[in-house]
Amino acid sequence: MTLRLLMVFAFDGHSTLAAKALPELETSISKYAELVENILNAQKAGHPEILTHGGDIAGNRPSALGGVPNLKPFSRDEYPFASSIKGGGGSWVGHPVSQQNAQGALMENFFKQYNIQPGDQYRVVIKP
Numbered sequence: 235m236t237l238r239l240l241m242v243f244a245f246d247g248h249s250t251l252a253a254k255a256l257p258e259l260e261t262s263i264s265k266y267a268e269l270v271e272n273i274l275n276a277q278k279a280g281h282p283e284i285l286t287h288g289g290d291i292a293g294n295r296p297s298a299l300g301g302v303p304n305l306k307p308f309s310r311d312e313y314p315f316a317s318s319i320k321g322g323g324g325s326w327v328g329h330p331v332s333q334q335n336a337q338g339a340l341m342e343n344f345f346k347q348y349n350i351q352p353g354d355q356y357r358v359v360i361k362p
Contacts, residue, residue, distance in 0.1 A: 281313060285315065285357075289320070
């Protein structure tokens, strides 16, 4: 995981703009092909690569997955993530197999490492 300076600006409370570096949630296509495929399909369909943490997971997940059959042994996956503000209805839904649990751990570790709080933005990046 790296920090990259993006053209994202925030007001500092005194009417001045300041650029801020966004943490990057990196997911490897060689390790998590199905997860990455779902993310790439969602981004190609117009969903953002910059997400804001703090979504209503309990409300977003059913909204995103409603009407999508749960086919065992597969696991449904949504993007933008249910934990993001843009998660929920209209999310892209894929069916990664065993990689769903790995994604949860990656995200949890990422949020802890960068102290991501509700309202904080981060960028979703795909690596080889």
